[in-house]
Amino acid sequence: MASLIQTAIPCYYSDVPCLHFKNPSLRNLEFPKRVLFNTKKRSVCKSSLDEVVAVEPPPKLDDKSKAELIDSLKIKLLSTVSGLNKGLAASENDLQKADAAAKEIEEAGGPVDLSADLDKLQGRWKLIYSSAFSSRTLGGSRPGPPTGRLLPITLGQVFQRIDILSKDFDNIVELELGAPWPLPPVEVTATLAHKFELTGSSSVKIIFEKTTVKTTGNLSQIPPLEIPQLPDALRPSTNRGSGDFDVTYLDSDVRITRGDRGELRVFVIS
Structure with a gap:
């Protein structure tokens, strides 16, 4: 032979x-x-x-082709998570589809370097999807009050407000609290104030400071209620009010993060 x-x-x-x-x-x-x-x-x-x-190996995309590819992948991701009520209505199949769509953008965009692109974090970001909300609790992957019929709480919009100069990192949550008939529901906005620091090229750590609750709508004249952070001696050792996450994709209008408990979040600039 x-x-x-x-x-x-x-x-x-x-x-x-x-x-x-x-x-x-x-x-x-x-x-x-x-x-x-x-x-x-x-x-x-x-x-x-x-x-x-x-x-032949796949050709390397030029900047224009890469931008067009990422734009199409962003549309695919946003279409996948739309109608899921920020993840509260997501099934296991929805979670898998959203995760796969996010991974496509992460791969196309490449590694995130916040030391060079920190200015892109600046602004007010609207949460459109969180995989942790599929647990049907307001705490997501962490303990929190359940949504639905057990408690008369309706989750509204969720935002993150980031200031790269002051290192402020605020989670802003709009809630509607049910009241006994014939009283109307009470609308409130809870602001969970944090400070943030970079712990890696794409890793962020946030440290909780205080929570401020402000009524809106017909009761907007009521002064805000501030709930400060508990002293260290009184706080549980397992919850120091901090959290870590990785920014896996970032541009001027979309941000994808993956949390320390495997939580996938998708934000758009607002």
Whole structure:
């Protein structure tokens, strides 16, 4: 068999390599399938010796093509999570689809470097999806009051307000609290104030400071109620009011983060 193979010389037709045998009587012989590599840098698919298909590596995208790809992936992600009520209505299948769509953007966008792009964090971001809300609690993956019929609490909009100069990182939650009939529901806005610091090229740590609750709507004239952070001696050792997350995608209008408990969050600038 080795002597037969040695009678073959490489040739190329239409830029696809094949083997041409000097001896016509050998041309119709069949050989086991194997992987052949030509002298060019390319991947070659498995095939028979008389029909080898060369597969070019995917071309590197230029800046314009990359931007168009990411835009299409962002539309796909936003379409996937729309109608899920920020994740409160997400099923297990919805969670998997959202995670897959987010991973496509993360891969296309590449690693995030907050030391160079910290200014992109600046602003008020609207939460449109959190995988942790599928637990049906306001605390997400952490303990929190349940939504639904057990408690008359309706979750409204959720925002993050980030100031890169003062290192302020505020989680702002709009809530509607049910009241006994015939009283109307009470609308409140809770602001959970934090400070933040970078702990890696794409990692952020937030440290809780205080919570401020302000009534809105018909009761907006009531002064805000401030709930300060408990002293260290009184706070549970398992909850120091801090949290960590990685920013896995960031541009001027979309931000994707993954939390320390595996929580996926998607924000848009507002």
